[in-house]
Amino acid sequence: MKNFLYILLSSALLFAQEKKKDTFLFEFEQDSLEINVGEEKQITIRLLNEDGDLAQNPFYVFGQRKALSASPRISDSTGLAVVTVKAFKPGRAYLRTRTITVNRNDRISDRLLINVPYPPLDRIVFDKMPKKLYAGTVTSFEVEVFDKANLSRPDADVVLKSSKNSVASFDKFMNLEAKKPGKITVTASVDGVKKSFKVNIVKNPTQKITINSNVAEIRTGDVLNMNAKALDKRGKVLNDVPLNYSYTGQADYGTFGLPTSGLITDDGRFVAETAGMYTLSASSAGFSSQKRVKVVPRNVEKKIKLIGHGLITDVFTSDLWVWPGIGKHEGKDFAVTGTWGANGEAYFWDVTDPTDMKIIDTVTVDARTVNDVKISEDGKVGVITREGASNRKNGFVILDVSDPYDVKIAAAYNDDMTGGVHNAFIYENHVYAVNNGRKYDIINIDDPYNPRRVGVYELDTPGHSIHDVWIENGIAYSSNWADGIVAVDIGAKKFDEADRSSLQYNPLLAKAGQGSPSNPVKLAELEDPTGRNHAAFPFLSKSTGKFYVIGGDEIFPWGIGALKDEPSNPRGGYHFLNFSDPENPVEEAIYQVPEAGSHNMWIVGDTLITGNYQGGLRIVDISGELLGDIYKQGREIGVYLSLHENGRIPNSPMVWGAQPYKEYIFFADMNSGLYCIVIENEEKTEAP
Amino acid sequence: MKSYFFQFILIITLPVQIFAKDYYVYCAAESEDEVALIRFDGKKAYVEKRIQVGVWPVEIEGPHGITISPEGDYWYLSMAHGTPYGHLYKYKTGTDEMVDRVELGLFPASMEISNSTGLLYVVNFNLHGSHEEKSTVSIVDPEEMIEIDRVETGVMPHGSRLLNSGMKHYSVAMMSGELFEIDAMRMAVSRKILTKPANNKNQSMHNMSHKNMKKMDHSHMMSNSDKKGMAEMGHKMPPEKPTWVYPHPNDKFVYVVNNGTDNVVEVDVDNWKITRTFNTDKGPYNCEVSDDGKFLVVTYKTAGKLGIWNLKTGKEVAKFKNSRKITHGVVISPDSRYAFVSVEGIGKEPGAVEVFDLVKLKSVALAEIGKQAGGIAFWKMDN
Structure with a gap:
């Protein structure tokens, strides 16, 4: 019996070896090929047996889509092919061959390097x-x-x-x-x-450098313009002589006097990140001038007090909206929160007494994620977005929220929205719905029970994608990942010189006036080379009159922990994009919390309120000129880490977004629900 | 004596060993961004592993189609949503580690690897938009994970299966009501045919479109606003809305599921014409033919049921109500014994894989997995 098994095994191995020996070989006419973009070349390929003869077996040939084409794709039955290869883009590509056999284990593959030189x-x-x-x-x-x-x-x-x-x-x-x-x-x-x-x-006529600033003391984050000039021997200003700027100094902190930290620009603007004594210098042609500046802490930190918390433990919470009641509920205040990766629910809260926020109604729609929730300015209509609908039609649902205790579904809109609506905005009886991540559709809801599409805005860049849209004063600010921020006129009022309000400082309004919901017109844009642009919020600085659009990132370098019931560890920041010159927008500052993510934001006055995911809720002073790294400049007014032991993921802050409302700030935390805080006037005192 | 004893033990336990098989299937949960590995031991189904898939943490990327390489070494997964294009992912079976991915078109969905070319053919479903644009079948080298070509077919192509010979690929265009045949070697459409049954009495497109709108599967049903929009665009969508195609093991027929008109049609591959029509329950969606050629198993998505048809008699021999309302995909074990059916669920309800015995014609097991269970693929049988 033993011998029989041995013979059987040996035979099988021998058979396998014979099989391996009986292999074919591809012979390319050349070892490699060089083809210019757009050029065609022919190459003969043979499939040979072990005796060097044509194998009498066909094979097929293929290139790579958009890079290399091959024709014909199949050899003749003897194993011979004369293939025309055409190159479409520069770089290295491969022409691949594979034998056609009944037994897939017998298949043999090979490839030929095709070098497509970059154009001269x-x-x-x-x-x-x-x-x-x-x-x-x-x-x-x-x-x-x-x-x-x-x-x-x-x-x-x-x-x-x-x-x-x-x-x-x-x-x-x-x-x-x-x-x-x-x-x-x-x-x-x-x-x-x-x-x-x-x-x-x-010859450099410079005989003197002057720094024309009387400012002796600034706070961290304040921008000091050195206003330096080069003068000739007669004291005449030389405007075309380039100046070099630098700083030195000693910070206030540290026993040994650690170095100061700040930023000085090519045009002589200086901002400090740490308090201390700084020496600013401007020089040219061996001449220089110095100025000593004392930098003091910004001291904007305030106490943050928790007013109330509506704990959600069983599902992840998404976005929120807070609004005043109308009709019989006038005088009351309400909030709505969405849910993420759950049962398609939106919770309606009575937050009139924010110390005791209560869920008063729940709307359930066919979805897994209700990512976004919005309420119209008149408090009558709500919109919740749907993703993961069982019928894959997704779209959004329009709600009658006149009575938040008894919210009614007015209509479900999903025409051409199968991929899901991630975010939406309500503006002047229109819903702007980010559709399939490709565009935003504009839906008229004059009659919320009979919505109708009136317009669409979609970029025309290759492979474009969109994440969110926010609307103010008739201008839609969309965030579009790599395509960055795009501002679109969807019905902004024409510039009126009689209008002396500060609103007119928005330079985009000066360009607007042609757009409407059915005719959206692009006004300005700024790409995001990182491809992380996730949110956009316009900001007309009350203190400087400068106009920014703040672009928020979203990036999870290590994935999301929520799916594994673990805390997540995202990253990202908020970019201050100066659109004062809409034709040449430029990034001037960033607010980026180290080792924390960035998500949604809101601006009230000259204060930025951010949801920083695991970094909690952050309130930031963005008054004055903005330059450099805002986080390091001590501009944070307050931080609230919304962790809860009974949260969906316990003891793990994950702030989604916030909304200032009356004297409060309401915010949603993915892991633990709805919060209400207040900034106390009392300054935060340092721990002893 | 000792050796005789062991031989005796071997003989009496052999049938038990032969029949005590473990069956393994992978099933994608589209709203969970997760793939589950299910083991069925002939009695119970176990969730062996739940594999998190995708790269965008707070977006639903939608794992939709799944297939296993012919050797069983790798599984391939289509991810519907990207920014904006979807991807094909490659994972190693067993360890389930991701190997590579390649970007494809809009909403890549069902797929299969050809036995002849070794290439993977995946439809770019593109269910976005106004359903006017024709979409494509992407052809991918699954070893190198490079997209070789795209072949244009119809509007919203779905179902992607090849003959056993691997020479011909079939897919249906849901919104243009067509069955497409692609020559797998030449990578070009060779034939196409409307999936409307020959004896369809509802010839009037106008009447049918309205009538069938009402009884069509929810997954493809249009809301009032949809209908209005479509009317405004002057669409004349065929009512059949085919969603799936599956070849008979003899390579002589393919079976096309007409989701919109509640039937499955049998298409004679040689003569390229519809030979039989099986009138089904509401909203048939996927189907598969057992390897022995006896049974056609059809999922009824709208009805939430599963139908088993005897292909010889053309009769439905069994029908089962599924555990959840939306029945999705089906795969049959190579021994033609069991049908593994994915059932989606609604909202937070978990999806499920249900197992049906095709010999005893009864439901035998259920395993709960992530939300919106969809694409399902058979991996292996172990003794």
């Missing part, structure tokens, strides 16, 4: 080409290289050279140091492509 470089573009520079100054240059396909080629290794290094020379970071008067030619070159311009280095 075409031109170099300087960021500036000055005709004159002053001796004793350093000027930074940037260049951009384009290829024949007009694609930017940041990988190109451009070298900048001066024709006379004794007069002016470049360092390896493209900074040109002008040493003495003379004429030079600056040349940028890469792979045979060159761009040159002539520069006249002239």
Whole structure:
């Protein structure tokens, strides 16, 4: 019996080895192929047996979609194919082959490297080409290289050279140091492509530097404009002489006097992050001027007092909205909260007495997540969004909330909204519903029981995607991941010079006036190179008149713990994008809590209120000019960590978003429900 | 004597060993962003593992379709939602570790790997929008995880199955009421046919569209506003709304599920015409034919039931009410013994995988999994 089994096993192994030996081999006419974009080349491929003859077995050939095509895709029955290969984009690609066999284990694959060279470089573009520079100054240059396909080629290794290094020379970071008067030619070159311009280095007439600021003391976060000038020997201001700015100092904290921390810009604006004594310096051509500034703590911290808490323990809580009652409920206050990954419920609360917030009604719709909840300004209509509906139609549900104790479903709207509505906004009897993550649909709800679509706004960028939309004064501010912030006129009032309200400082309003819900018109935009743009909120600074749109990130580098009943660890920040010049918006400041996430925000006056997920609720002073790292500047007014031992995930703050309402701030925590806090006037005292 | 004793023990316990099989299926929970591995031991079904899938933590990404590589080494999962495009994910069976992913089109859904080309064919369902645009079938090399090509078919393609030969791929276009055949080698549409049964008495499109709207499965039903919108757009959607296609093991027929008109039609592959119509319960959605060719098992999504049809007689031999209201997918074990059925549930209700004995024609087990259980694939049988 033993012998029989041995023979059987040996035979099987022998058979397997024979099988392995009987393999085919692909023979490509060349070891690799080089094809230019748009070019076609032919290559012969043979499938050979172990004797080197055609294997008499077909195989197929394929490239990669949008990169490489192959035709025909199948060889003839002998194992021979003459394949035409066409390249569509530069880089390395592979032409792949695979035998066609009955037994899939016998299949043999191979591949041929196809090198698709990048198109030849075409031109170099300087960021500036000055005709004159002053001796004793350093000027930074940037260049951009384009290829024949007009694609930017940041990988190109451009070298900048001066024709006379004794007069002016470049360092390896493209900074040109002008040493003495003379004429030079600056040349940028890469792979045979060159761009040159002539520069006249002239004697620097600077004889003095002045700093024209009388400010002796500032708080952390305050921006000091040094207003430095270069003067000639007659005291005439030299506006075209570049100045260098720097600071030194000693911070107040630490026994040994730790270094100060701050930011000084190329145009001489300074902001400090730590209190201490700073020396600011402006210099040019060997001349310099200094100014000493005392920086004191901003001291804006206040006590935060918990007024009430409506604990939700069995499901995750999503967004919230708070509004005043109407009709028979006038004088009362109500809130609605959504639920996440649960049973499609929205909870309605009576929050008239925020120390005793009670759920007074529950609306259940066919959904797993009610991500967003909104109430109309007149307090009559509510909208809740649906995701994970059992019929996959999703969309949103319109509610009659006139009586929050007895909320009625007016209509479910899901036409063309199968992918889910993640967020929505109600503005002047229209619902703006972020649809399928691609666009926002605009639905007229004059009659909430008979909603009808009147408009759609969708970007036209490749692979565009949208997350949220917020509307103020007839302008819709959408957040669009990599496409960033987009401001759209959906019925903003035309600029009226008779209107002297501060609202008119919003430069987007000056551009508006053509849009309507059925004709949305783009006003301005700013891409987000990180692709994290998740929320947008307009901010017209009361103290400076500057107009920002604040873009909030969302990123979970390590996934979400909620699905595993564990705390999450997201990251992100809030970016202050200055849209005062709508044609050239620029990021000027960021509020980013280290080791915490960012989610939704609200601005009231010059105060930012943020939901920072595991970082809790944050209240931030954003008055005055904004520059640099706001978190480090001591601008936080208060922090509330909303953890609860009986939370959905116990003892784990996860603040979704907040809304200031009357003297309170209401906010929703994913893990523990609805909170109400108040900022006390009393300043926070340091612990002994 | 000792060896005789062991042989005797072996002989008397052999049948037990043969029949004591463990069956393993993977099932996706679309609103939980989770895939469950279910083991069925012939009596009970156990959730062996729940695998969290996707990369966007606070969005529902929607794992929809799932298939296993022919060798059983990998499972592939389509994730419907992205920003905006969906992805195909590759996981290793057993360890369930993610291997790779590739971006595809809008709402990639059902899929299968060809026995001849070894390539994976996945429909880009694209249920978004006004249902006017034709969509595609993506063809992916599942080893390298690169998308090779896209083949345009009809509006909202769904169901993606190949003949056993692996030479022909079939999918249906839900909103254009068509069955498409793709030559798996040439990667091009070779034939198409309307899925309307030949003896359909409801010839009037206008009358049918209204009538069938009312009895159509919820998952594809239009609200009043939908209808109005469609009317405004001048749509003439065929009422059949085919949602699935499955080939007979003999490769001579394919079975198309007409969700909108409550029937399954048998299409003769050679003659490319509809040969039989099986009138079903409400809202048939998925189907599968047992490997022995005896049974056609159909999920009735609207009715929340499962129908088992004898293909020889063309009669429904058993019908079961499922544990939840929305019945979704079905996969049959290779021994043709058991049908594993995914049942979605509504709201917070967990989804489930139910097991039906095709020999005894009875329900035998149930395992609760995540919300909205949908795509289901058979992995292996172990003795």
